[in-house]
Amino acid sequence: MATRPAAFGAAITGIGLLTPAGIGLDANWKQLSSGVTCAATDEALRGAPVDFSCRVPGFDADGLLGGFEARQLARFVQLAVVAARQALADAGLDPARWDGGRAGVVLGNSLGGLSAVEAQTEVLRTSGARRVSPLTIPMAMVNMAAGYVAIDVGATGPSLVTATACASGATAIGLGRELLRSGACDVVLAGGTESALTPLALAGLGRMGALSGRGGEPGAASRPFDAARDGFVAAEGAAVLVLERAEDAAARGGRVHAVIRGYGAATDAHHATAPDPQGRGIERALRTALADAGLGASAVDHVNAHGTSTPMGDVIEAQVLRRVLGARPAVTSTKGVTGHALAASGAMEAAFTALALAHRSVPPTANLTELDPRVELDVVAGAPRSAPLDVGVSTSLGFGGHNAALVLTAG
Amino acid sequence: MTTTQQTAVERCISGVLVTEFKVDPDTVTADATFSSLKFDSLVLIELTLVLEKELEIAIPDGGLTDDMTIGQAAAFLTDLGAAL
Numbered sequence: 273m274a275t276r277p278a279a280f281g282a283a284i285t286g287i288g289l290l291t292p293a294g295i296g297l298d299a300n301w302k303q304l305s306s307g308v309t310c311a312a313t314d315e316a317l318r319g320a321p322v323d324f325s326c327r328v329p330g331f332d333a334d335g336l337l338g339g340f341e342a343r344q345l346a347r348f349v350q351l352a353v354v355a356a357r358q359a360l361a362d363a364g365l366d367p368a369r370w371d372g373g374r375a376g377v378v379l380g381n382s383l384g385g386l387s388a389v390e391a392q393t394e395v396l397r398t399s400g401a402r403r404v405s406p407l408t409i410p411m412a413m414v415n416m417a418a419g420y421v422a423i424d425v426g427a428t429g430p431s432l433v434t435a436t437a438c439a440s441g442a443t444a445i446g447l448g449r450e451l452l453r454s455g456a457c458d459v460v461l462a463g464g465t466e467s468a469l470t471p472l473a474l475a476g477l478g479r480m481g482a483l484s485g486r487g488g489e490p491g492a493a494s495r496p497f498d499a500a501r502d503g504f505v506a507a508e509g510a511a512v513l514v515l516e517r518a519e520d521a522a523a524r525g526g527r528v529h530a531v532i533r534g535y536g537a538a539t540d541a542h543h544a545t546a547p548d549p550q551g552r553g554i555e556r557a558l559r560t561a562l563a564d565a566g567l568g569a570s571a572v573d574h575v576n577a578h579g580t581s582t583p584m585g586d587v588i589e590a591q592v593l594r595r596v597l598g599a600r601p602a603v604t605s606t607k608g609v610t611g612h613a614l615a616a617s618g619a620m621e622a623a624f625t626a627l628a629l630a631h632r633s634v635p636p637t638a639n640l641t642e643l644d645p646r647v648e649l650d651v652v653a654g655a656p657r658s659a660p661l662d663v664g665v666s667t668s669l670g671f672g673g674h675n676a677a678l679v680l681t682a683g
Numbered sequence: 684m685t686t687t688q689q690t691a692v693e694r695c696i697s698g699v700l701v702t703e704f705k706v707d708p709d710t711v712t713a714d715a716t717f718s719s720l721k722f723d724s725l726v727l728i729e730l731t732l733v734l735e736k737e738l739e740i741a742i743p744d745g746g747l748t749d750d751m752t753i754g755q756a757a758a759f760l761t762d763l764g765a766a767l
Contacts, residue, residue, distance in 0.1 A: 334705065338705070339704075339705025340704060340705045340706055340707075340720075340721060342705070343704065343705055344726065402732075403732060405728075405729055405732070406724075406725040406728040406729065407725055407726075407729065410725070
């Protein structure tokens with residue numbers, strides 16, 4: 273076995289967040305700490321079998337990006353661009369003054385500009401090919417999230433979009449850290465974005481049996497680890513982290529929210545959409561991340577679990593967490609508040625883990641009133657729990673059998 | 684010479700630029716070129732599609748170019764038989 277270099281730390285020096293819990297760090301932390309879900313009836317889904325979701329509240333793309341530019345960008349790109357700007361501002365970095373060739377962008381996305389595809393498919397059907405917008409493909413392509421963020425901030429180093437379904441955001445952060453470790457970049461904007469709350473997407477997810485069917489009570493629908501859970505609530509959002517080598521961040525004197533200390537990835541190779549019944553993929557990802565961080569399982573104080581609120585997924589993940597980490601860590605699933613923002617979720621939750629370490633507080637899992645007896649974990653419910661938190665873990669699992677785990681340490 | 688019809692077409696173009704494409708109204712003048720308004724080839728095709736509907740004409744692909752001013756575009760579209 274190859275010898276492992278000392279654990280590499282990628283400091284999170286800036287965070288941009290546009291999630292159903294709010295826009296910006298303060299709004300997000302306040303909503304997460306309240307433990308109140310964001311799920312609500314969604315007018316855009318009126319008449320659909322599942323007509324509720326978690327949207328980013330009050331997102332004014334025209335005001336933030338300018339109407340001319342905003343109308344050319346799919347919403348998942350709009351969210352990513354604003355999150356990236358927020359993250360850079362939070363880090364105190366001015367793109368006008370950096371060496372863009374040393375700056376990279378790695379963002380996760382899954383469904384791209386699905387709404388543009390749906391709208392233009394209708395145009396093609398009703399009006400013919402000549403009426404189809406030439407922006408259809410640029411708006412549909414998943415890579416445009418990284419491509420347009422790079423344009424916006426003048427990052428001319430490596431850029432890419434990771435597509436590991438609901439693990440995409442975590443994968444992006446893990447790979448972003450590798451760009452720092454390899455020396456390819458000095459600054460990386462890493463995160464995830466998703467906005468695909470369309471009737472087609474919801475119909476497809478619903479027909480898979482993945483979504484909660486609590487149409488009459490959307491506020492109670494997202495309830496990770498609860499005995500009465502019945503599926504997830506689809507959400508949108510974006511989270512972007514500014515990553516720098518820990519020593520560079522220290523030399524610059526910038527604030528460090530937390531440090532990405534370990535990353536692990538593994539694949540189930542089992543089924544297109546069903547997780548491995550024993551959770552072997554996420555277990556290997558988690559053990560790899562801990563080894564990468566040079567930390568033992570007993571060091572972990574807090575877990576922001578993937579916990580989507582599906583009947584099967586939550587139990588499989590809980591059993592892995594118990595098997596690897598024991599019962600000591602304070603576990604939460606912030607998806608109770610935010611819903612499941614698919615490819616953005618891993619990045620959002622890495623950011624939430626960083627905020628939990630910084631605030632020394634674990635936000636509660638919304639709607640958790642009766643813990644599923646098969647979940648033998650210390651899941652925080654009802655109110656935030658204050659505790660000394662040094663090490664946090666964020667887990668992500670995606671359709672396709674993709675698994676990713678991040679280990680964070682306090683800044 | 685600018686005809687009444689051409690002036691009406693120019694007003695239509697300007698209106699579409701502001702309302703549909705969210706261009707800053709202060710920058711929309713007869714002398715402004717599409718490139719100065721940040722229109723690239725893709726957005727010009729979108730503009731073509733919108734104007735075809737508004738003016739009830741067929742505009743050939745590539746008919747609107749980025750070096751064209753709004754005034755020149757109005758003249759071009761008037762010659763094509765733009766109806767207002």
